[in-house]
Amino acid sequence: MKxxxxxISQIILIISIICGYFLIDFNVLEKKIQGKxxxxxxxxxxxxxxxxxxxxxxxxxxxxxxxxxKNSPLMEKIKFQVKSSNSKIENLSLKxxxxxxxxxxxxxxxxxxxxxxxxxxxxxxxxxxxxMKWNLDIEKVSLFNIIGARFNF
Numbered sequence: 452m453k454x455x456x457x458x459i460s461q462i463i464l465i466i467s468i469i470c471g472y473f474l475i476d477f478n479v480l481e482k483k484i485q486g487k488x489x490x491x492x493x494x495x496x497x498x499x500x501x502x503x504x505x506x507x508x509x510x511x512x513x514x515x516x517x518x519x520x521k522n523s524p525l526m527e528k529i530k531f532q533v534k535s536s537n538s539k540i541e542n543l544s545l546k547x548x549x550x551x552x553x554x555x556x557x558x559x560x561x562x563x564x565x566x567x568x569x570x571x572x573x574x575x576x577x578x579x580x581x582x583m584k585w586n587l588d589i590e591k592v593s594l595f596n597i598i599g600a601r602f603n604f
Contacts, residue, residue, distance in 0.1 A: 488597030490588060499587075499604040503534075506600035512537040514589055514600045526577045530570060531559075533589055538567035545571055546588040550603075552578060561589070 489509060497504035503517035513536040518529060531545055547557040554576050561569035575585070590599040 488588075488590060488599060490599050490601040492601045493603060499602060504602055506602070508591065508600050509598045510537075510591070512540065512591070516587065516589065516600070516602050518604065526574060528572050528574055530572050531561075531587070533561055533569045535567045535569065540569075540591060542592040543569050544590045544592065546590060547573065547575070548586055549578075550584045550586055552583070554578060554583075
């Protein structure tokens, strides 16, 4: 009994799809398509330890970040609140990382608490360096790109 070539082609296609499903890391593929992102940096005169800072990102959305408590204590819960001029934003996240020492990268989803207000809570790790410098990237993610705001504290 001879197997038709069309059936062999279909079997090969099905096996390829199944192997691709298990062997391809789609998160990595998505990050390669999106790129590293384009971020607008905060005004250097603004200090998150004194009060909120705001940035207008590429799509003209105004993002205001406020940190509670203001002194940003290490090894204690810190609340990050983002106010947006666009209340319909989806896929908004916060990435926190140190710039003067590798303390890891913390990627946190921002949860919509009310109209145009997004919040998350995290704990920053302790370190012996007295003057830790942190970046907080607010990322607005779409299928093909990442835009956002970069705050320093």
